[in-house]
Amino acid sequence: MATEALAADHLSKWYGSRPALADVSFRIDRGESVAYLGPNGAGKTTTLKLLSGLTRPTSGFARVLGIDPSGERDRALVGVGTLLETPGVPPFLTGADLLSYCARVRGVPVRERPDAVRRATDGLVAAESLRHPFGSLSTGVARRTLLASVLIGDPEILLLDEPTMGLDPAARSDLRKILRDLVRRGKTILLSTHLLEDVQEVCDRVLFLRDGVLVGDEPVQPTAGPTAGGSVRTVRLRFATPVTPESFASLARPSLRVVWEDPRQVLVFFLGGDPEQAELVAQTVRAGLTLIGVAVPEPDLARRYLEKVGREEAT
């Protein structure tokens, strides 16, 4: 039975006479990766702040691993890594300083700190960059270092607010891969973002927020897809000649599903990202199928986003 990781129970937050969040309720189970989508000012960051005890609700409750963060903030945050907005770090401090501080506060024993830092930065930040002051780092490296500081101590839950903001496309792709790995390792992720690509690659479920009101809670891929957990990618393959299910026998695996759109065109749902897509195409060619086109279909998510929250801010 799934156990609750995060929950909002009729959560509301007012700033003066303006409601930032109005009666929002949801539950996120352990191991789920959930996107929080909505335009600027919809209340996404406010929700993350409420879940991490940085602000108190006007009414309702937040729960983190069963604990109310506004009441027992320190206990609730033990298993939570939070990256909110764009925190500044004094330019004279190094990444190593920041990570060492986070490790110390999270109670990582002195002997284990180098290993904890290495695990948190693996694939994110080069060891050399950690020795440089923040003031000399590029936006991307600084952002990755901040994310690494959140991963120190291996928190079970990650609350991430626009983690790929300010990164170039290659860095965004790398970061999405890291987030997918975290999902595979069983982390619970609540990802607030504007980027639908991030959502499609990282998340299983999406919550739509508009003007502080939750207007949708549904799977990222509502159509036929693999039953296993993890992030699902969809590609459309077009062939020169009709293909049959038997043609795909050599590609069969539990994390892949093929849906025929017409005899010469299929939609393939599979777990993974660019490397898995490249391997899928290579396997198709090796299987002797005359592949003439590979396309990422117009994301259904974009259409649903526009339906739920309106046209502005769609990415």
Add this chain to the structure above:
Amino acid sequence: MSGHARDLLNNAAWEVTRLRRSRRIWLLTIPLVAGPVGSAAAALYLKVPSVATAQVLGLLISGGLSALIVLDLTALAVGEDLALRTHLLTFALPQRRSAALAGRLLVVTGGALGSYAAGAGLAAWVAGQLVHGVSAAPPVLTPLHLYLGQFGLLVFLGGVVAAAAVVTRSASQALVAGVLAGVLAAGIASSFLLQHQLGPTFPVVLGGVGVVAWGWSLFEYGRLET
């Protein structure tokens, strides 16, 4: 070790790292050098008539510079993170915020007070070594009283700046508030001095106000909303 003590020590170490990386830690050496130099200048250049007069000059120089240092370091320790929004990282860590701030204030205020204690003590000692004249007219202030009284001023300034930084969430605005508080304290002290009423009560009251302001800062810092 209790959770509060652990959070306090972790953040004291963090503040030492910040002082070291920003090189602000060198500010703490200024009273150690300037106080004795002031006493020596009074003795050798101004040729003051008594040891006590040279000591008073050295103590005023040490105290004045320590006041500027406690203002600067406290304003930055509290206000810099709030202005840069570094607190979005540190507040989201599982630690007691009040204990965390106490650890950081312990380093900056403790460092400034320690620097003053050593610098002023050294200034008094240097004066004793260099001045040999004896004057019948004692200085307006007794060196020992001035030495102790300036601790009250430093605690007052530290507390006021910490409170101002929590309210304004800005190191620069807190610094301005601290300078104004220092000017006010100096003005009141001068007024008492002219009326020959400057006794131990005034610095004790200043120190008390500083301690209350510290306590308020720790309490409010723990309740800050982002």
